[in-house]
Amino acid sequence: MDETGRSGGETARRWLRLVPTAIWGAGLVFLALAVGEARWWAGGFVLAGGLAHLLLRGADGNRPRSTAASRSRNQPHWPDASVKSVVEALREPGVVVDRSLALRFANAAASRAFGPLVLGDPIAMRFRAPDLLAALERAVESDEAEQEELNERLPADRSWGIDILPLRLAGEERPPFLLLLFRDHTQARRLERMRTDFVANASHELRTPLASLSGFIETLKGPARDDAAARMRFLDIMQEQARRMSRLIDDLLSLSRIETRRRLRSNEAADIADILRSVARQLGPQAAEGGLAVRLVGLDGDGVLVNGDRDELIQVFANLFENACKYGGDGGRVEIGLRRDGEGVEAYVRDFGKGIPAEHVPRLTERFYRVEEGTSGKPGTGLGLSIVRHVLTRHRTRLSIVSEPGKGSTFSVRFVRFLDAMEKH
Ligand code: ADP
Numbered sequence: 001m002d003e004t005g006r007s008g009g010e011t012a013r014r015w016l017r018l019v020p021t022a023i024w025g026a027g028l029v030f031l032a033l034a035v036g037e038a039r040w041w042a043g044g045f046v047l048a049g050g051l052a053h054l055l056l057r058g059a060d061g062n063r064p065r066s067t068a069a070s071r072s073r074n075q076p077h078w079p080d081a082s083v084k085s086v087v088e089a090l091r092e093p094g095v096v097v098d099r100s101l102a103l104r105f106a107n108a109a110a111s112r113a114f115g116p117l118v119l120g121d122p123i124a125m126r127f128r129a130p131d132l133l134a135a136l137e138r139a140v141e142s143d144e145a146e147q148e149e150l151n152e153r154l155p156a157d158r159s160w161g162i163d164i165l166p167l168r169l170a171g172e173e174r175p176p177f178l179l180l181l182f183r184d185h186t187q188a189r190r191l192e193r194m195r196t197d198f199v200a201n202a203s204h205e206l207r208t209p210l211a212s213l214s215g216f217i218e219t220l221k222g223p224a225r226d227d228a229a230a231r232m233r234f235l236d237i238m239q240e241q242a243r244r245m246s247r248l249i250d251d252l253l254s255l256s257r258i259e260t261r262r263r264l265r266s267n268e269a270a271d272i273a274d275i276l277r278s279v280a281r282q283l284g285p286q287a288a289e290g291g292l293a294v295r296l297v298g299l300d301g302d303g304v305l306v307n308g309d310r311d312e313l314i315q316v317f318a319n320l321f322e323n324a325c326k327y328g329g330d331g332g333r334v335e336i337g338l339r340r341d342g343e344g345v346e347a348y349v350r351d352f353g354k355g356i357p358a359e360h361v362p363r364l365t366e367r368f369y370r371v372e373e374g375t376s377g378k379p380g381t382g383l384g385l386s387i388v389r390h391v392l393t394r395h396r397t398r399l400s401i402v403s404e405p406g407k408g409s410t411f412s413v414r415f416v417r418f419l420d421a422m423e424k425h
Contacts, residue, residue, distance in 0.1 A: 079096050083105075083169075083177070084096075087107045087179060088107045088108065091109060092182055093109040093181075094107045094110060095110050095179070096178070096180075097178050098177055099174075099175075101123050101124065101133070101137075102120055102123070103117055103118065103121050103126075104119065104177060105119070123136070123180075131149075132148045132162065135162075136164060139164045139166060139178055143174055143175055145164060145165050145166065146163075147163055157186070159186050160185060160186075163180070164179075165178065165179045165180075198367060205382075213238055213241050217238075220234055247379065251381045251383035254383075254387055255383060255387050258387060258394070264307070264308070264395060270308040270309065270310040270313055271304060271310075272304050272313065272345060274303055275310060275314055275317060276296070276317055280294055280321070283325070292325055292333060293334075294333070295333060296336060296337060297337025297338070298338040304345050305418035305419075306344075306416070306417065306418055307416075308395050313395070317336070319385070320349040321334065323411070324353075327356075327375070328355075329351070330354060331353040331354075332352065333351075334349070334352075335349070344415055345415050346412050346413070347415065348412035349411050349412075350408065350410040351408045354405065355405040355406055358403075365388065367386045370382040395415075397415055398413070399411060400412045
């Protein structure tokens with residue numbers, strides 16, 4: 001937009017308005033000649049000129065006109081260059097409106113955030129938020145600063161905190177302009193929502209076993225007081241519920257510890273082949289007890305160092321291994337291994353169970369997410385893979401899940417070799 005606030009589009013429209021006049025002019029020239037076919041040409045041009053005139057009026061009529069816009073055009077001056085350069089220098093989106101709430105200036109950050117803004121248009125055309133407009137009216141009325149929140153759904157979910165600041169200029173009795181300064185609160189709002197969701201989910205998950213425990217205590221104190229057989233059965237269930245609560249608390253603590261832990265140090269190295277062997281050693285007997293064969297693949301050769309924290313990576317692969325036994329155990333065998341290639345290594349855990357339906361796969365690492373039909377009767381909290389995801393994010397890598405219903409699932413993680421990772425730092 002140029003200094004006077006006239007956009008390139010507006011200049012083009014002014015030229016366009018001359019088109020009917022030009023066509024009518026040509027018609028008049030032919031009329032003046034008034035010989036032979038020239039009369040038909042004259043008639044044609046006059047008709048075409050009329051049509052062009054009507055069309056252009058129609059197009060202009062679709063353009064939003066407002067009293068605010070026309071009022072603003074009559075105002076004596078635009079924000080001066082120094083005001084503009086200050087607003088332009090802001091990192092946050094900044095928009096200047098006049099007292100009639102017509103847009104007078106928008107900095108580059110505002111154009112990036114809100115798309116092209118047409119100078120002279122009422123601000124209400126872009127921000128259709130009654131609360132914001134009311135706050136602007138109040139600021140115009142009182143000449144005092146105001147604050148407002150704006151939540152946009154489209155084109156994306158965004159939250160803005162807006163300071164409305166009257167701009168006082170020398171020689172002016174009242175501030176002729178208002179600066180709208182937008183601060184992006186999207187991330188803060190998202191975190192806030194995640195935190196409240198998390199607390200709600202965690203309490204819900206704890207309340208279920210707790211309700212069951214209190215129910216059984218009531219029964220044991222009352223109707224089942226003298227029933228020895230029922231007492232033993234109920235105590236077993238209560239023990240299982242208590243275990244569930246303690247698993248949940250362990251996982252929650254684990255998750256919060258990982259979330260608050262600082263970034264992984266770049267000089268920390270761990271042998272991923274040894275980590276996988278260690279997981280198989282620790283959990284193999286348990287798998288064998290459940291009738292599962294455990295196969296180690298690619299773990300015989302030399303160690304492979306990756307940038308990582310040994311204990312955290314053990315936690316990751318133990319989690320994946322336990323899941324493979326728990327949910328993929330009907331396949332009869334589990335594989336844990338390493339694939340090496342020129343660029344790095346891929347550590348994986350594979351099962352041959354009934355797999356995971358495709359629609360669940362992208363959601364598995366969400367907190368508390370469990371696939372209903374796969375978990376019936378199997379203890380779990382739905383937090384294991386969420387912990388895995390957090391640890392891997394700290395390790396600047398991620399979990400890949402490939403699952404084929406009826407054939408099994410592979411959970412894998414790619415690492416760059418330690419020396420290559422060091423070179424990148
Ligand atoms: P939990 O095991 O405590 O339920 P996880 O976060 O470890 O929580 O796993 C989330 C869900 O993903 C599980 O409840 C299960 O439905 C599904 N899942 C995980 N691993 C497998 C697997 N190897 N095969 C089939 N389903 C799995």
